[in-house]
Amino acid sequence: MKDVAMQIPSYQDMLDAHDRIRPHIRLTPVRVSDYLNELTGAQLFFKCENFQEPGAFKVRGASNAVFGLSEEQAKLGVATHSSGNHASCLSYAAMLRGIPCNVVMPRTAPQAKKDTVRRYVGRITECEPSTSSREETFARVQAETGGDFVHPYNDPRVIAGQGTCSKELIEQTDGLDIVVAPIGGGGMISGTCLTLSTLAPETQVIAAEPETADDAYRSFKAGRIIADDAPKSVADGLLVPLKDLTWHFVSNHVAQIYTASEQEIVEAMKLIWKHLRVVAEPSSAVPLATILKNSAAFRGKRVGIIITGGNVDLDRLPWNN
Known part of the structure; x- marks a missing residue:
């Protein structure tokens, strides 16, 4: 605590x-x-x-995290897991700053939300629709990319x-x-x-x-x-x-x-x-x-x-x- x-x-x-x-x-x-x-x-x-x-609304927390990164931190981009809205908002903020964004999304996420992520140049890795699968898949993606983890909600910046x-x-x-x-x-x-x-x-x-x-x-x-x-x-x-x-x-x-x-x-x-x-x-x-x-x-x-x-x-x- x-x-x-x-x-x-x-x-x-x-x-x-x-x-x-x-x-x-x-x-x-x-x-x-x-x-x-x-x-x-x-x-x-x-x-x-x-x-x-x-x-x-998640563009607020995502933008605060992305634009609060130092130039050095921003080089590797950002990464997250999300059912959709945080993924699209983080991708949007990363696009504005010109840095990469990798997101893990449940394969069952609405197509509209997946389309939005891709429109903002976010890279999607799909997972099964469970918290455990989401977190396991994300751990692998982050290890591969090294992006700054912006948790969809359990993050003071967000x-x-x-x-x-x-x-x-x-x-x-x-x-x-x-x-x-x-x-x-x-x-x-x-x-x-x-x-x-x-x-x-x-x-x-x-x-x-x-x-x-x-x-x-x-x-x-x-x-x-x-x-x-x-x-x-x-x-x-x-x-x-x-x-x-x-x-x-x-x-x-x-x-x-x-x-x-x-x-x-x-x-x-x-x-x-x-x-x-x-x-x-x-x-x-x-x-x-x-x-x-x-x-x-x-x-x-x-x-x-x-x-x-x-x-x-x-x-x-x-x-x-």
Whole structure:
């Protein structure tokens, strides 16, 4: 735990990250819907990170890691493992800096996410859809390339970068009672906790997770990390376990974790497409699904929701399967 404490990013790290990445990211808009406000009984503010150039919030943490490398460190490039969005965002940031990026992705990752990685000149090595296969394959790839490992979420540079999203959200909405974000490995939630615990300590942080991949919920209840090796959910971006750094933020700052069924996630995804008129991937719909399911906890509140990504395979929409 001592080693972990030494790596925990600070609020100043988040501010430094925002200065570093501002030229490489977009200030994404906040959308509202009268219909969704009426449906939930809350004032909902959707931070549209799906409008980032690579289509996901993870460009924040990836850019902070890539542009924080020294010239010497950058020569060998970067490497990571990811189900998709971190891979594409790290490839994008590496392309901007002109350095190589090697990524390990599950063979079952959506084709849209693989296409995005390749568009940004990332080199893909496929693995089986399990945490163990992902980590074993990555160890081999990194040994071969020597690139700087940018973990998709258990990395202080990444967490500091993700924390810039909630900073913007608070500034764009003049304050919130609650912020809800999806949770898989916990990078976005950790960044949200990092920022709000200083910037807006009165704002609750709530995490949203699929019922069929609820290891963060079970960890939260048990008071220790519980990791599943190969969970399945339509929310493909949320199928990885918490790690030591993200567990620090979840266990110390998250107020509650709610879960939603696969059908509830798909229905919430439809509502976002229809009433916000934006493309959100299934993982991004989990927060709205949990708010609809637990409406009493949110009624009358000002609630920020982070739409984490919009990289969807349009030929395999979940309501057509």
